[in-house]
Amino acid sequence: ESEEMGQHEGLHLIPGRVRRFPAAMPDLSRPGHLLRVPQIGWNQLHRRQEDRLLDGVRDGAYAYFAHSYYCDAADPSAVLAYTDYGIDYPSIVRYRNAWGIQPHPEKSHTVGLHILGNFMKMVTEGAGSGDWRLETGDWGLGNSLPDPQSPIPNP
Secondary structure: OEOOOOOEOOOOOOOEEEEEOOOOEEOOOOOOOEEOOOEEEEEEEEEOOOOHHHOOOOOOEEEEEEEOEEEEEOOHHHEEEEEEOOOEEEEEEEEOOEEEEOOOHHHOHHHHHHHHHHHHHHHHHHHOOOOOOOOOOOOOOOOOOOOOOOOOOOO
């Protein structure tokens, strides 16, 4: 579910909700100041568990963020990394065959390159099996997935 631009059901790829950061959050590092929303800038990734997506990314590495919303994961075991911005929120999640990443890897220097490279490595290794989903599982979309080469229909 999502709070973005009204209430929306979402795609059911990762159980949870998309929530907006509170308008006024105290900045604990600077008493008397508030954190700005959207969060724009560098912040740390605190790893919760191992995943191939994060190979070579150290705990506490900095990544670039630009967002007003965050994932409130329903399943704590789906959280690969969290970030502190007034609250601890999941910044990288994985549920079955779907990953979600809050920071912008394309703007996150070597950390982002590691994440993108790891994802590409998983995709190319999975491509050899003929299964573009990397592994079998239910995406919440029924038994069949759309052809990735098909054009996306207009809503």
